[in-house]
Amino acid sequence: xxxxxxxxxxxxxxxxxxxxxxxxxxxxxxxxxxxxxxxxxxxxxxxxxxxxxxxxxxxxxxxxxxxxxxxxxxxxxxxxxxxxxxxxxxxxxxxxxxxxxxxxxxxxxxxxxxxxxxxxxxxxxxxxxxxxxxxxxxxxxxxxxxxxxxxxxxxxxxxxxxxxxxxxxxxxxxxxxxxxxxxxxxxxxxxxxxxxxxxxxxxxxxxxxxxxxxxxxxxxxxxxxxxxxxxxxxxxxxxxxxxxxxxxxxxxxxxxxxxxxxxxxxxxxxxxxxxxxxxxxxxxxxxxxxxxxxxxxxxxxxxxxxxxxxxxxxxxxxxx
Numbered sequence: 001x002x003x004x005x006x007x008x009x010x011x012x013x014x015x016x017x018x019x020x021x022x023x024x025x026x027x028x029x030x031x032x033x034x035x036x037x038x039x040x041x042x043x044x045x046x047x048x049x050x051x052x053x054x055x056x057x058x059x060x061x062x063x064x065x066x067x068x069x070x071x072x073x074x075x076x077x078x079x080x081x082x083x084x085x086x087x088x089x090x091x092x093x094x095x096x097x098x099x100x101x102x103x104x105x106x107x108x109x110x111x112x113x114x115x116x117x118x119x120x121x122x123x124x125x126x127x128x129x130x131x132x133x134x135x136x137x138x139x140x141x142x143x144x145x146x147x148x149x150x151x152x153x154x155x156x157x158x159x160x161x162x163x164x165x166x167x168x169x170x171x172x173x174x175x176x177x178x179x180x181x182x183x184x185x186x187x188x189x190x191x192x193x194x195x196x197x198x199x200x201x202x203x204x205x206x207x208x209x210x211x212x213x214x215x216x217x218x219x220x221x222x223x224x225x226x227x228x229x230x231x232x233x234x235x236x237x238x239x240x241x242x243x244x245x246x247x248x249x250x251x252x253x254x255x256x257x258x259x260x261x262x263x264x265x266x267x268x269x270x271x272x273x274x275x276x277x278x279x280x281x282x283x284x285x286x287x288x289x290x291x292x293x294x295x296x297x298x299x300x301x302x303x304x305x306x307x308x309x310x311x312x313x314x315x316x317x318x319x320x
Contacts, residue, residue: 014139014274014296014300015139015146016139016274016276016296016297016299016300016303019146019177019178019300019303019304019307020051020053020299020300020303022178022303022307023051023052023053023302023303023304023306023307024051024052024053026306026307026310027310028049028052028053028054028055028306029053029054029055029103029104029105029305029306029309029310030054030055030057030102030103030104030105031048031054031055031056031057031103031104031105031106031107031287031302032056032057032059032094032097032098032102032103032105032106032107033045033056033057033058033059033107033109034059034060034087034090034091034094034106034107034108034109034111034116035059035060035061035084035087035090035091035109035110035111036058036060036065036068036109036110037060037061037064037065037068037109037110038068038109038110039068039071039072039074040110040289040290040293041108041109041110041289042065042068042069042072042074042076043072043074044289044293044298044302045058045076045079045107046074046075046076047295047298047299048298048299048302049079051299051302053299053302053303053306054105054107054302054306056079056080056107057079057080057081057082057097057102057103058076058079058080058081058082058109059081059082059084059090059093059094059097060081060082060083060084060087060090060109061083061084061085061086061090062081062083065081066081082097087110087111087112087115088115088118088119090109090111091111091115091116091118091119091120092119094106094119095119095120095122095124095125095126098126098283098284099126103284104284104285104309104312104313105284105285105286105287105305105306105309106120106282106284106285106286106287107286107287107289107302107305108286108287108288108289113153113288116286117132117154117279120132120279120282120286125282126282126283126284127282127283128281128282128283130165130168130169130280130281131155131158131161131162131165131166131169131281132154132279132280132281132282133150133151133154133155133162133165133166133169133170133279133280133281134150134151134152134153134154134277134278134279134280134288135148135149135150135151135169135170135173135277135278135279135280136148136149136150136152136153136260136264136275136276136277137275137276137277137278137300137301137304138264138267138268138273138274138275138276139273139274139275139300140267140271140273141271141272141273142271143231145248145249145250146179146250147231147249147250147251147252147267148170148173148174148183148250148251148252149252149254149260149263149264149267149275150166150167150169150170150251150252150253150254150260151166151254151257151260152254152257152260152261152263152264153257153260153261153277153279153288154257154279155256155257156256156257156258157256157257158256160203160206160207163187163203163207163253164207164210164215164216165281166253167185167187167207167216167219167221167251167253168216168217168218169280169281170183170185170251170253170280171183171185171216171217171218171219171251172218172280173278173280173304173308174219174250174251175218176307176308176311176312176315177304177307177308177311178307178311179250180250182218182219182220183218183219183220183250183251184219184220184222184244184245184248184249184250184251185219185220185221185222185223185245185249185250185251185253186222186223186225186230186231186245186246186249186251186252186253187203187204187207187208187221187222187223187224187225187253188200188204188223188224188225188226188227188230188252188253188254188255188259189201189204189223189224189225189226189255190226191224191226192224192225192226192229192239192241193224194224198224200224200255200256201223201224203255204223204224204225205223205224207221207223207253208221208222208223219251220244220245221245222243222244222245222246223253225241225245225246225249227252227263229241229246229247230245230246230247230249230252231247231248231249231252232247233246233247233248234247235247274294274296274297274300275297276297276298276300276301276303276304277289277301278301278304278305278308280308284309285305285308285309286305287301287302287305288301289301
């Protein structure tokens, strides 16, 4: 899932550099790369492996994978390949291998996102008690914080319970991947006042009350907030909003997928932001990359997922 403009200046300093450096200091995560049958997906695997972020297992049609590697001069001789006849079978096989505890991450190759997610969300897939959701981890040059946008890729019109899971997934990723503690979560709408005329403002208020009652934990929530007073201190001050979140948000929760998708793409194309992407709420994190993703965004997606997988690994060991 990509939101990258074609002319992003990859030479500029990036907030992702710290994440990638952090991920290099921990054990790399065994990662099932599903149907990597084109140059982009194979190069992404090689780059992430070379940086010590992942230990890949390629799942897909062996002949097609090797042909793509040979055609583009990519050395995959050191990688294990698990044969599957086509993309749908590769997704199913990868899910089966996760159930067998053979890997900690999934990574999308050259198949369509919906093909992969069908296997993930099937009855025998990788669902948990949480709703599955997507987070864009965005490096916006003009903003001091790394900013999360959720959910802009999976849940089209999430209801209140779904939004609770979307928020909790994002908070858990923020904390466990090492972005900080107690993230500031802005629940976005068109305005900052609660009104029956705009249902998303009522849901925002309800979500804040759910956090007060311990139904959402680990973050500071405020909403409804319009985009300007969520990210700009002066805008919040002019509106008379006194809040620890207003003007300084780190997680932006959008009303629906359309709003989130447009926001993420606006940040990418107008503000020249990079956008890494991870799917949460399944049994393992899922890295979603695209052929149009620049190297830095692909590496950041792998780094964030690896950091999150490492935190889950440590937590499981502590419980055991």
